[in-house]
Amino acid sequence: MNISNYTSAIRQRMLNNHIEHLTKAFLLVLYKILLSKIMPLCFIISSLFIFVTLLPKQASAETIIQDDANIFSDSAKTEYKTICDNIYKTYDTSIYIWTDNNISGSDNYSYMMEQYVEEHPAANNNIVILLIGMQPNDRIYEVQGYGTAQNTVNNSRAEKLLDDMYSDMKNGNYDDAVMIFCKHTESYMKKNPKFDSIVFNSLLQLAVCFIIAASVIGCTAYNSGGRMTTNSHTYLDNANSGIIGSFDRYTHTTTTRTPKPRDNDSHSGGGGGGGGSSHSSGGGRSF
Amino acid sequence: MVIQYKCPDCGADMVFDSKTGGLHCNSCGHDEKVDNYTYKDFEPFEEHFHSSTFEGDEVNQYQCNNCGAILLTEKDTTATTCSFCGSPVILGDRLSGALAPSKVIPFTISKNEAEAAFKKWCHKGLLSPADFKKATRIKSITGMYVPFWLYDLNGQGEAIAHCTRVHTHDDGDYIVTKTSHYDVYRRVNLIYKNIPADASEKMPDDLMDKLEPFDYKNMKDFNTPYLAGYISEKYNYTDKEMFPRVKKRAIQYMDNYITESIHGYSTKSIINREYAVGQIKAEYALFPIWMVYYDHEHAEYTFAMNGQTGKITGKPPISYGKVTGSIASLTFILFVICRIVTLLMGGPIL
Numbered sequence: 001m002n003i004s005n006y007t008s009a010i011r012q013r014m015l016n017n018h019i020e021h022l023t024k025a026f027l028l029v030l031y032k033i034l035l036s037k038i039m040p041l042c043f044i045i046s047s048l049f050i051f052v053t054l055l056p057k058q059a060s061a062e063t064i065i066q067d068d069a070n071i072f073s074d075s076a077k078t079e080y081k082t083i084c085d086n087i088y089k090t091y092d093t094s095i096y097i098w099t100d101n102n103i104s105g106s107d108n109y110s111y112m113m114e115q116y117v118e119e120h121p122a123a124n125n126n127i128v129i130l131l132i133g134m135q136p137n138d139r140i141y142e143v144q145g146y147g148t149a150q151n152t153v154n155n156s157r158a159e160k161l162l163d164d165m166y167s168d169m170k171n172g173n174y175d176d177a178v179m180i181f182c183k184h185t186e187s188y189m190k191k192n193p194k195f196d197s198i199v200f201n202s203l204l205q206l207a208v209c210f211i212i213a214a215s216v217i218g219c220t221a222y223n224s225g226g227r228m229t230t231n232s233h234t235y236l237d238n239a240n241s242g243i244i245g246s247f248d249r250y251t252h253t254t255t256t257r258t259p260k261p262r263d264n265d266s267h268s269g270g271g272g273g274g275g276g277s278s279h280s281s282g283g284g285r286s287f
Numbered sequence: 288m289v290i291q292y293k294c295p296d297c298g299a300d301m302v303f304d305s306k307t308g309g310l311h312c313n314s315c316g317h318d319e320k321v322d323n324y325t326y327k328d329f330e331p332f333e334e335h336f337h338s339s340t341f342e343g344d345e346v347n348q349y350q351c352n353n354c355g356a357i358l359l360t361e362k363d364t365t366a367t368t369c370s371f372c373g374s375p376v377i378l379g380d381r382l383s384g385a386l387a388p389s390k391v392i393p394f395t396i397s398k399n400e401a402e403a404a405f406k407k408w409c410h411k412g413l414l415s416p417a418d419f420k421k422a423t424r425i426k427s428i429t430g431m432y433v434p435f436w437l438y439d440l441n442g443q444g445e446a447i448a449h450c451t452r453v454h455t456h457d458d459g460d461y462i463v464t465k466t467s468h469y470d471v472y473r474r475v476n477l478i479y480k481n482i483p484a485d486a487s488e489k490m491p492d493d494l495m496d497k498l499e500p501f502d503y504k505n506m507k508d509f510n511t512p513y514l515a516g517y518i519s520e521k522y523n524y525t526d527k528e529m530f531p532r533v534k535k536r537a538i539q540y541m542d543n544y545i546t547e548s549i550h551g552y553s554t555k556s557i558i559n560r561e562y563a564v565g566q567i568k569a570e571y572a573l574f575p576i577w578m579v580y581y582d583h584e585h586a587e588y589t590f591a592m593n594g595q596t597g598k599i600t601g602k603p604p605i606s607y608g609k610v611t612g613s614i615a616s617l618t619f620i621l622f623v624i625c626r627i628v629t630l631l632m633g634g635p636i637l
Contacts, residue, residue: 254465
C-alpha cells in the first residue's frame with residue numbers, strides 16, 4: 001500500500017462523514033419544520049374540517065328543552081336530550097320542549113307556540129314542539145308539527161300523542177309523560193303516517209287473510225259433495241208465465257242531513273292571521 | 288211376470304246399451320232397437336220371451352227363466368239380475384197399471400265410463416285424503432233407474448214490497464240523503480214444467496236434488512227394454528204424498544221470480560206475500576243413476592252419478608290435515624300479497 005492510496009482513503013472517509021452530518025442536519029431541520037409548522041397546520045385543517053361539518057347544526061337550534069316551569073328532573077332532561085338529538089341527527093327534525101308557569105288553557109297558546117317557533121328557527125324548519133302550560137287550575141299541553149313534521153306528526157298522531165300522555169300528565173308524572181312524547185315522536189319519524197291506517201296493520205291483514213282462506217276452504221269442503229245447479233228458471237215455462245198485475249207507487253220522500261266527516265290529516269291548524277305559519281296540531285288538552 | 292230379452296240370433300241375454308240406445312247381445316254383437324218392442328201389451332212377446340208369474344201369499348215370487356232359480360228381490364225391485372246365473376230380469380207386473388212409468392231417461396253413460404269419470408272426480412278432490420284420491424277401493428258401481436215424479440205446476444201469487452231509492456248530494460258542509468219510498472206490487476201466474484222429485488224411500492233427497500238437471504230432450508216414453516241389465520225400483524210415494532215437497536220448492540222459485548221482477552231500487556223488502564201452488568199433472572218417470580259404493584277406512588261412502596250428464600254428488604271424506612294445510616298456505620299467500628302491496632306503496636315490510 002503506498003502513501004497516495006492512504007490519503008485518498010482518508011479523504012474518502014472525511015467526505016463520507018461530511019455527507020452524514022449534512023443528512024443529519026437536513027433531517028433535523030425537516031423534523032423541526034414538521035413539528036412547528038405542518039403539524040399545527042394539519043391540526044388547524046382537520047379542526048376546520050370538523051368545524052365546517054358541524055357548523056350548520058351548531059349554528060341553529062337542535063333540541064330545545066326549556067323547562068321554565070321546572071317540572072322535569074335533571075336525569076329526565078338528559079334522557080330527552082339524547083333521544084331528541086338522535087331524532088335530529090337521523091330525521092332532521094328538531095324537538096322543542098317548552099314548559100311555562102304563566103301559560104294557561106285560556107291563553108292563545110297555539111299562537112304562542114307559533115311565536116316560539118319563529119323566535120327559535122331550526123335549520124330546515126322541521127320542528128315538533130311540545131308546550132306544557134302550568135298555570136294552576138288551567139293547565140294545558142299541546143303538540144304542534146312544522147315543516148315535514150306536519151306530516152310525520154300530523155293532526156291524528158299529535159292527538160294520539162296527547163291521549164297517550166294524558167294519564168301521566170294528569171297524575172303529575174311529567175317525566176314519564178314527556179318520555180312517552182319523545183319515544184312516540186321517534187317512532188313516528190320512522191313510519192309514513194299514511195300507513196297508520198288499520199288497513200296496513202300486519203296483524204289485522206293476517207287475521208283478514210286467515211278469515212278469507214278459512215271461508216274459501218270451508219266453502220270448498222262444504223261443496224265437495226256437489227252443489228245445486230238448478231234455479232228458479234230451470235223448470236219455468238217462460239211462454240206461459242209472467243207478471244199479470246203490478247204497480248210501483250211512490251209514497252213519500254225523507255231527507256236527512258249529516259255533517260261531512262272532517263278529514264283530520266289534511267286539516268291545517270294555525271289561524272294566526274294572514275302570516276300565521278302552517279302546522280299540524282293535536283288540539284291541546286287540559287289536565 | 289218375468290221379462291228377459293233373448294238374442295234372436297244366438298239366444299243369449301240382451302242388455303240395454305247406453306251407446307246405441309238399444310238392446311245389445313254381448314255374445315254375438317246383435318243389436319235390437321227398443322222401438323221394435325211395444326210396452327203396453329205383453330202378449331206379442333210370448334214367442335220371443337219366456338215369462339212366468341208365481342203368486343205367493345200376497346207376495347209375488349219370481350223365477351229366473353234361464354236357470355229356474357227363485358229370484359231374490361226386494362218388494363220395490365222392478366228390474367234386477369238373477370243372483371245365480373247373472374241374467375238380466377225385468378218384473379213386468381211391478382211396472383204395469385198404476386205402477387207403469389210413463390217416461391224414462393235411458394242411460395247414456397256406460398259402467399266403464401262411469402267408473403273412469405268417478406276416478407277422475409276422486410282425483411280432483413283437493414281436500415280428500417291421498418289414498419281416497421287414488422280411487423282404488425270402489426266396492427261396486429250399480430246402474431239404477433230411480434223413480435221420480437215429474438210435476439207440472441201452476442203457481443199463482445202476489446206480493447207487496449217496500450222499496451226505496453236513495454240519492455245523496457253535497458250541500459256545503461253537509462251530505463244530504465234523499466230517500467224516496469215506494470209501495471211495489473206484483474201478481475204472477477207461473478207455469479213450471481217437469482220439476483222432479485225422487486219417489487224412492489232409499490234415495491237421500493238432497494243427493495238426488497243435486498243430481499239435477501236432467502236433459503228432458505232425451506226423455507223417452509217408457510219401455511221395458513231400457514231396464515235390461517240395470518236395477519230398477521218402483522215408487523214408494525205417490526204423487527200426492529210427494530206434492531208438499533215439490534210445492535215448497537215451487538214457492539221458493541216464485542219468491543225468487545217476484546224478487547227478481549222488482550228492480551231499479553236501492554233497497555227492497557217484501558212485506559207481504561201470498562202464494563198458491565196447484566198441480567197440473569204428475570208423471571211417473573225413471574231416471575238413470577250410477578250408484579258408487581266406496582270403502583274408505585272402515586266406512587262406506589255412497590256417491591251418485593247422473594247417468595245422463597255425469598254429474599256426481601255425495602260427500603267424499605275430508606282430510607283435516609289437508610284442510611289445515613290449505614288454510615295455512617292460502618293465508619300465507621294472501622298475507623304475502625298484502626305485504627308486497629303495502630311495500631310497493633312505500634310502507635314497512637311488517
